[in-house]
Amino acid sequence: MKALQIAATGMAAQQMRVDVVSHNLANMSTTGYNARRADFADLHYEQSARPGTVTAEDGTMLPTGIQLGMGVRPTAVSVLLSQGSLLQTGGDLDVAIEGRGYLEVTLPSGAAAFTRDGALRRDAEGQIVTSDGHPVAPGLTIPPEARSLSINAAGEVWAYFADRAEAELLGQISLVGFTNEKGLEAIGSNLFLESAASGPPLAGTPGVDGLGTLRQGYLEESSVDAVREVTELIKAQRGYELNAKVLTAADQMLAATTQVR
Template sequence: MPNSLYIGAAGMVAQQLSIDTIANNIANINTPGYKKARVSFRDVYYGGLERAGLSPQSDVQAYAGMGTVAIPLGKAFDQGQLKKTDASSDLAISGDGFVEVVLPDGSSGYVRSPVLQANRDGMLATSDGYVLHQQIAVPSEASALQIDATGRVSASLAGESTATELGQIELVRFINPSGLTPLGENLYGASDKAGDPLRGKPGDEGFGTLLQGYSEGSNVQLNDEMINMTITQHIFNLCAKVFQAGDDMESTVNSLFR
């Protein structure tokens, strides 16, 4: 069977994964805190070809590739646009870092732009119900919850003339955030590829600061994604033509023996 069939098929499979990735990025362009996914390509196995007139033992040899494969590169954690919402529950990170939360199985999850509120147990949690790693309790009579740039959480309590400090939000960062495992709901899980979590207060060296009343938008650039989609579709069509040419050659060869 002609190698062009395998090469064309491999190219179409790889480009289809790229198209799916781009489509998912575009679909999440309005998702707060969404980070665009990336795909790269690499060539695959090369086979040796014997040239006419040369013995198999000759050092002079030609090689032919067998197509390409798509390699997911994880997420790109470029800063998304910070949008002012004036909602005290909205929290954004300006710079590097994640807010750490506790998942139902007891493991840690990491989120970029959480919406915070007190859950039914009085603990500060995300709108999806994930309690912050710092276990900050919010009294039932608390009002006007305030979070400053360094992560200090305070609130006004009945009978108190000044705000009462409730706790401290810390941030977590990774050497290679692209290696984090996407869990959905804009949550990420740790992985060996991401490296060990590094913890610190917002504003410390290497860590971003917190912005209450802001939300981080998606970092997807529509123009870039549309250009990439157009290029990928053209390459997919070319791979399909390569496959069709290989199939026509195979049909021609088979007809010679009829």
């Protein structure tokens, strides 16, 4: 009886679905987080009689055949690329990305990583870094005597000084786009790595070539929809229970079969 194995794949799939929902709900307050969705596909089929087969008895063609599915398997955990709402913070180094694009940061290994978390800081040397201390490309340094900063929609960083009437341009924050953003490899801490599926990073100016713009004093909130996630959780729970009932029924049928004298 294959029902035991098929029901087990269904229970495993619903468990994975619950894991994804749990991860989404845990990151409801994570800056720049995009919700995930578990995707599934049916397993291969046992072909007892293929559609279109000519029967040996009378030579007629089977219109449908007999194809018994073997269950379900996970295919992907997709990122739902939707813009989170913007939260006004008023911070000089809080930057939200409106539209497509990622900030490029440099990891301690020297490798490039990418993030939409615009909660930036300055380190002891005045360099603009992420909350975890990773420098933001292209490596801008704020003079210690600067009293305030201004970052415009194009990413230009201007510093204001007490003894000067004119602001000084420190540099420009660039954004990076990808051909397939869903192909990025998540490594935690709101960071992603380039992969063969995502394609190479395409650096550009905010607001140009389809990239989004920057908004100073704002942060992008998580795109998790709590109502949708709770609905998914209920559906996954019901699906798990139904597969468990199939498992119990198949076990009872096997027990009845073994008791036949």
